[in-house]
Amino acid sequence: MVSQEKSLPRKDVEGRAATTPPQLRPASATSPLRRILIVNAILALAFFAFPGGLVEWLDERNTTGWLEAPLTLARGIDAVSAATGVKALGQGLRKRFSSVIGTGED
Amino acid sequence: MLFPTIDFGLFFALSLALVWSLNSHNNLKKVVLLALSLAFYASWNWRFLLLLLASGAISYLVGLYVDAAAARPYRRAVLTLGVALDLGILAYFKYLDFFIAQVLTLAHDLGLNPSIAFVNVTLPVAISFMTFHAISYIIDVFRGRLAASRSPVDILLYISFFPHLVAGPIVRAHEFLPQLASPRNAGDFSFGENMLLILGGLFKKMVIANYLAVRFVDPVFTDPSQFSRFDLVMAVYAYAIQIYADFSAYTDIAIGVAALLGYRFPQNFNQPYRALGIGDFWRRWHMTLSTWLRDYLYIPLGGNRHGAFATARNLMLTMLLGGLWHGANWTFLIWGGMHGAALIADHSWRRSVAFARYGTGGLAKIVDWALTFHFVCFAWLFFRSPSLDSATQYLLGIWTDNGAQSTMPGIVPPLIACGALTQFVPPQTRAVLGAMLDDRGAVAQAAFGFAILYFVIVMAPSASAPFIYFQF
Numbered sequence: 001m002v003s004q005e006k007s008l009p010r011k012d013v014e015g016r017a018a019t020t021p022p023q024l025r026p027a028s029a030t031s032p033l034r035r036i037l038i039v040n041a042i043l044a045l046a047f048f049a050f051p052g053g054l055v056e057w058l059d060e061r062n063t064t065g066w067l068e069a070p071l072t073l074a075r076g077i078d079a080v081s082a083a084t085g086v087k088a089l090g091q092g093l094r095k096r097f098s099s100v101i102g103t104g105e106d
Numbered sequence: 107m108l109f110p111t112i113d114f115g116l117f118f119a120l121s122l123a124l125v126w127s128l129n130s131h132n133n134l135k136k137v138v139l140l141a142l143s144l145a146f147y148a149s150w151n152w153r154f155l156l157l158l159l160a161s162g163a164i165s166y167l168v169g170l171y172v173d174a175a176a177a178r179p180y181r182r183a184v185l186t187l188g189v190a191l192d193l194g195i196l197a198y199f200k201y202l203d204f205f206i207a208q209v210l211t212l213a214h215d216l217g218l219n220p221s222i223a224f225v226n227v228t229l230p231v232a233i234s235f236m237t238f239h240a241i242s243y244i245i246d247v248f249r250g251r252l253a254a255s256r257s258p259v260d261i262l263l264y265i266s267f268f269p270h271l272v273a274g275p276i277v278r279a280h281e282f283l284p285q286l287a288s289p290r291n292a293g294d295f296s297f298g299e300n301m302l303l304i305l306g307g308l309f310k311k312m313v314i315a316n317y318l319a320v321r322f323v324d325p326v327f328t329d330p331s332q333f334s335r336f337d338l339v340m341a342v343y344a345y346a347i348q349i350y351a352d353f354s355a356y357t358d359i360a361i362g363v364a365a366l367l368g369y370r371f372p373q374n375f376n377q378p379y380r381a382l383g384i385g386d387f388w389r390r391w392h393m394t395l396s397t398w399l400r401d402y403l404y405i406p407l408g409g410n411r412h413g414a415f416a417t418a419r420n421l422m423l424t425m426l427l428g429g430l431w432h433g434a435n436w437t438f439l440i441w442g443g444m445h446g447a448a449l450i451a452d453h454s455w456r457r458s459v460a461f462a463r464y465g466t467g468g469l470a471k472i473v474d475w476a477l478t479f480h481f482v483c484f485a486w487l488f489f490r491s492p493s494l495d496s497a498t499q500y501l502l503g504i505w506t507d508n509g510a511q512s513t514m515p516g517i518v519p520p521l522i523a524c525g526a527l528t529q530f531v532p533p534q535t536r537a538v539l540g541a542m543l544d545d546r547g548a549v550a551q552a553a554f555g556f557a558i559l560y561f562v563i564v565m566a567p568s569a570s571a572p573f574i575y576f577q578f
Contacts, residue, residue: 032292045552
């Protein structure tokens with residue numbers, strides 16, 4: 001580390017530091033809006049697959065009733081997820097995985 | 107607000123939309139980013155916002171005064187005052203009680219009974235990282251490496267930018283401030299690569315680090331007297347993997363989140379357990395701390411320019427202070443001292459005739475790797491132990507076996523193997539996979555991201571350990 005300042009110039013260290021060097025990418029892949037939509041889609045799908053966490057999260061923070069509307073929406077998502085079997089699939093896989101590794105949780 | 111939580115998921119989605127919608131109004135965007143960062147920090151304890159604002163104000167004012175372009179009197183004195191104020195805040199919150207405890211112990215041993223009270227203050231989250239960012243800025247301005255910023259928003263944003271605020275990486279002012287000058291271009295960053303970085307970080311933290319901590323490492327280090335020699339030894343290796351998975355996960359997510367917001371952070375890890383020698387380890391582990399210590403401590407102390415003794419002294423001082431930076435505890439000081447001694451030995455060995463003759467062959471490299479890895483693991487034992495007594499008890503347990511049966515859960519060896527595997531993934535893998543992902547349509551990208559996140563959630567334990575570096 002610190003002993004190498006002569007043999008390892010600062011420029012070299014910083015040159016390696018860049019995580020993703022600029023390069024040409026397809027125009028569609030560089031649109032911020034598209035990235036925002038994809039991130040939101042991933043989060044929305046995760047909430048749909050595991051709706052219990054979001055309902056619980058909103059419920060804990062709804063002490064004065066100010067989150068009633070999003071909580072109602074989350075409970076609706078929870079109901080649809082349960083009705084379509086998506087929620088049960090996620091819960092089942094978690095239970096199965098924890099039994100395979102021997103934690104016995106959930 | 108921890109990274110792998112619903113809170114942060116919602117916060118990040120909001121930040122991403124706000125930041126890019128304001129990209130063409132750069133000044134407004136910076137104000138919004140600053141507000142988001144302050145809100146992020148306030149989510150732990152809003153009272154400490156004052157500390158953050160004070161640190162920003164000190165850096166801003168000192169920076170303006172000590173700017174190398176301005177021929178002002180007493181520049182060095184003002185710089186010293188600025189550094190002393192930053193370190194004073196750190197010392198008050200982090201080290202004062204430790205110092206008082208040592209004085210009281212010494213006084214008690216001498217038969218004295220001084221009336222010194224502990225200050226009992228809550229340690230503010232991120233104070234060590236905040237201090238290092240602030241010091242980096244004023245010293246770089248003093249050295250003429252960058253011009254003092256006229257914008258207090260820029261300085262505060264540099265210190266408080268939420269992806270790096272709590273546990274790094276330590277971003278240098280000259281790396282970050284120029285990025286605030288103009289609107290960002292999303293095309294400079296691969297979406298696929300940074301999505302993989304974030305999802306990989308979630309896997310390392312939520313699956314590898316959490317299971318190892320909750321199921322094995324935490325119980326063993328809490329009461330080592332209850333565990334067998336085998337378990338005690340395995341828990342040290344498990345902790346080596348846990349701390350790597352935990353800390354590198356945090357910085358991977360921080361780097362990925364910053365990149366999706368349009369800002370570049372430096373690399374912080376480079377497969378550290380492949381290191382050949384302790385010097386090499388510190389070029390791969392917490393690289394931003396290593397370079398910070400090198401540039402602002404080791405080189406100002408004289409570096410390796412004044413002979414073997416001075417070099418050894420400077421290495422030891424740097425590593426002792428680097429150890430103490432992690433926390434006010436003798437265990438961190440010992441950990442730093444061990445690494446200091448190892449660096450001195452490493453430094454001498456690599457400059458010796460014997461190394462030139464015997465140290466470069468294949469077998470020598472295997473021995474080099476094995477010695478380095480096991481030394482690093484042994485030093486982690488002190489780093490992880492809550493106290494010196496506990497570390498001693500741990501070592502005694504390894505010596506005596508405690509007469510206990512092994513209770514190591516079966517999940518531990520596969521998790522250690524999985525963590526070890528991350529050290530051998532070719533460095534270009536993520537870039538190649540990211541580029542492949544960039545070429546796919548939005549639906550495929552979302553589906554891929556969701557699939558990975560789904561399996562991480564399926565595999566993650568219900569209980570979660572906090573990020574290790576939050577306490578620093």
